[in-house]
Amino acid sequence: MSAVSIRGLVLAGGRSRRFRGTDKTFITLCGRPLWQHALSAIAPQVDAVAFSRNDAAGQLAADLQAFRGSVLCRTGSSPARIDVLPDLIAGYPGPLAGIHAGLSAWPDCYVATVAVDLPAIPPDLVERLYTGLRRGCCAYASDGTRHALALLWAPGSAPLLHAFLSQGRRSVREWLTAHGDPVLFTAPGEAGLFININTQDDLVAAEHHLRAQGRC
Numbered sequence: 467m468s469a470v471s472i473r474g475l476v477l478a479g480g481r482s483r484r485f486r487g488t489d490k491t492f493i494t495l496c497g498r499p500l501w502q503h504a505l506s507a508i509a510p511q512v513d514a515v516a517f518s519r520n521d522a523a524g525q526l527a528a529d530l531q532a533f534r535g536s537v538l539c540r541t542g543s544s545p546a547r548i549d550v551l552p553d554l555i556a557g558y559p560g561p562l563a564g565i566h567a568g569l570s571a572w573p574d575c576y577v578a579t580v581a582v583d584l585p586a587i588p589p590d591l592v593e594r595l596y597t598g599l600r601r602g603c604c605a606y607a608s609d610g611t612r613h614a615l616a617l618l619w620a621p622g623s624a625p626l627l628h629a630f631l632s633q634g635r636r637s638v639r640e641w642l643t644a645h646g647d648p649v650l651f652t653a654p655g656e657a658g659l660f661i662n663i664n665t666q667d668d669l670v671a672a673e674h675h676l677r678a679q680g681r682c
Contacts, residue, residue: 467596471575472540474512474592475568476504477561477615478526478582479519479553490583490663491519491526496673496682500582500663501526502533505548507587508580509537515545516571517582518564522550555628560636561615562627569624577623581615585672586658586679588651591616598649603627607659608648613639614659617646655679 478491478501492499501517509515519526530548539545551571553563565579578592588594591607595618599605603623607614615638630641642648651659658675661668676682 467593470596472512472592472596472618473568473572473575473577474508474515475551475565475577475579476501476508476515476517476582477564477579478504478517479558479561479564493663493669495585495663495669496676499529500585501529503585504580504582504587505530505533506537507589508578508592509539509545510589511540511592512578513539513541513575515539516549516551516568518553518561518567518579519550520552520558522552524550526550555631559631560638562631562636562638562641565617565619566624566627566631569619569627573624574621576621577619579615579617579619581662583663584614584616584659585661585663586675586681587616588656588659591659592618594651595649598647600647602645602647604642604645605647605649606642607651609652609657609660610650612660613642613648614651615662616659 491501527550534548535544551567554567555563595605604617604619607616661672
């Protein structure tokens with residue numbers, strides 16, 4: 467895996483309807499906003515990182531530039547910049563549109579995509595997804611019944627995803643069923659990968675899980 471170029475994309479463009487409109491990207495978990503948790507977890511596994519979000523000139527962009535010196539990519543150095551990529555497809559068609567923007571920005575690279583509200587991304591996520599990428603154009607984390615929005619995409623996947631979205635199709639599950647390779651994360655302690663923060667109760671559960679692992 468060290469010989470291939472891998473980019474990381476944090477999906478932070480959700481509209482947070484179930485959080486009463488509060489922007490989840492900035493919600494505090496264990497004293498830090500969710501975007502910092504996601505960035506600190508994915509950056510060491512990739513060569514460069516960006517965020518998917520439609521207000522590319524907003525507060526997150528400024529915060530990222532101030533914080534980027536605090537994280538290291540797998541190259542051993544801090545990212546020179548952290549771009550914020552808006553959707554290329556209008557109408558807020560969901561996380562697949564954010565992924566499409568990342569795949570389009572890096573057409574010749576592997577791209578690891580993770581949601582900003584996944585608080586427990588394992589340090590070997592990308593390596594295991596890379597090993598599990600076989601027939602499909604992406605590999606995704608699964609516990610056997612659920613999927614996490616944590617995927618690795620093969621180079622050249624953007625056109626196929628664009629065609630899917632252009633048909634008005636939005637379902638991540640439908641996409642993964644047709645084009646994805648599941649990679650099991652079922653070891654003790656890995657259940658936290660499948661906690662995604664949509665409600666206040668989810669936030670409490672996430673903090674409890676991270677404290678139990680000594681990560682909070």
